[in-house]
Amino acid sequence: MGFTEDFGDFFVDEEFGITATFSGSNVVGIFEETFIVVHGIEGLHPVFTCALADVSGAAHGDAITIAGGSYKVVSVQKDGTGIVALVLEDQS
Amino acid sequence: MTHARQQIREAVVSLLTGLTTTGANVYDTRLYSHNALPSLTVFADAESINNEVSTKTSQMRNLTIRVEARVKGTSGAEDIVDTICAEVDAAIYDDTTLDGRALDTNLEATVIEYSVEQDQPIALAILTFNVEYRVAPGAPTVLL
Numbered sequence: 318m319g320f321t322e323d324f325g326d327f328f329v330d331e332e333f334g335i336t337a338t339f340s341g342s343n344v345v346g347i348f349e350e351t352f353i354v355v356h357g358i359e360g361l362h363p364v365f366t367c368a369l370a371d372v373s374g375a376a377h378g379d380a381i382t383i384a385g386g387s388y389k390v391v392s393v394q395k396d397g398t399g400i401v402a403l404v405l406e407d408q409s
Numbered sequence: 410m411t412h413a414r415q416q417i418r419e420a421v422v423s424l425l426t427g428l429t430t431t432g433a434n435v436y437d438t439r440l441y442s443h444n445a446l447p448s449l450t451v452f453a454d455a456e457s458i459n460n461e462v463s464t465k466t467s468q469m470r471n472l473t474i475r476v477e478a479r480v481k482g483t484s485g486a487e488d489i490v491d492t493i494c495a496e497v498d499a500a501i502y503d504d505t506t507l508d509g510r511a512l513d514t515n516l517e518a519t520v521i522e523y524s525v526e527q528d529q530p531i532a533l534a535i536l537t538f539n540v541e542y543r544v545a546p547g548a549p550t551v552l553l
Contacts, residue, residue: 353527357450358479359442360527389483391525407528408483 322399324368337365338382344371348383362404363388369401381405410550413510414472417540418453420507421474425449428496430489431478443479447493450477454537467553468546471539474514478534481527490532494519497536510552512541 328334328345335348346367353362365383379390381403392404411419418437426435434448443450452475459469478493480486498516505514517537524531543553 350528354442355524355526356479356522356531356533357442357477358446358481358527358531358533359444360481360529360531362526363528405528406483406525406530 324370324399327400328367335384337367339372340374340379342371346371361407363407365403365405366400367403369395369399372401372403375401375403380408412549413470413542413544413552414453414456414549416552417472417507417510417542418451418474420510421451421476421501421538424500424504424507425451425476425497428493428500430493430496447478447480447489449493449497450479451475452477463546465546467543469541469543471541474538474540476536476538478532478536480532481529483529486523486530486532487521490521490534494534494536501538507540510542512543514538514540 328347330336330345333347334345337344337346344367346365348365350361350363353360365381375390375393377390381388381390387408388405389408390403391406394402394404422435422437426433431447431449434445436450438452439450454473454475456470456472459471462469476497478490480489501514507514515538517539520535522533545551545553
């Protein structure tokens with residue numbers, strides 16, 4: 318019998334999770350902005366990680382809103398277990 | 410008295426300060442990372458002595474000046490960095506003596522790199538200039 322993971326336990330907005338708006342729906346995931354220096358420029362690398370099923374149609378160029386900030390999806394990185402990391406471009 | 414190399418580097422910084430796109434974001438040998446963009450950073454990278462045209466009283470030197478232009482934005486970084494390059498090129502060629510410190514200054518190469526590793530695309534242009542200048546032998550602070 319197949320094993321079905323419940324990703325709802327991983328992405329909880331009362332804990333480390335945050336609710337984003339993607340394609341008109343609320344999606345709970347983990348939002349990270351890692352500090353990074355590239356070509357001598359300081360900046361952040363924003364990534365939203367969530368259950369793939371919650372953003373199954375995600376594609377490059379899609380809009381997503383997180384904590385009032387507007388972002389564009391520039392990379393869809395599926396991990397093969399049902400989780401996806403959306404790499405984002407800040408639209409501000 | 411400061412080394413001629415420093416005088417030349419500072420003259421380039423002065424010449425490039427206030428350009429339309431980069432404004433006051435011009436730095437002299439900034440080694441720390443940047444957060445005010447778009448920007449220009451000036452380095453004096455290397456120097457050679459041209460003995461073929463030097464004499465007992467006059468030493469010819471070639472100084473490599475590197476100007477780095479940094480841009481970050483959601484769109485058009487490639488256009489903005491090219492605009493900055495044009496402004497730098499024009500400013501230097503408007504005064505190739507660098508306010509009387511050099512015999513001549515010429516752009517030798519431009520390299521442009523891009524990155525999408527941050528929250529917005531980044532463009533970095535590196536302009537390399539050759540600056541010919543002359544000093545008294547053994548007295549590199551004295552420009553001739």
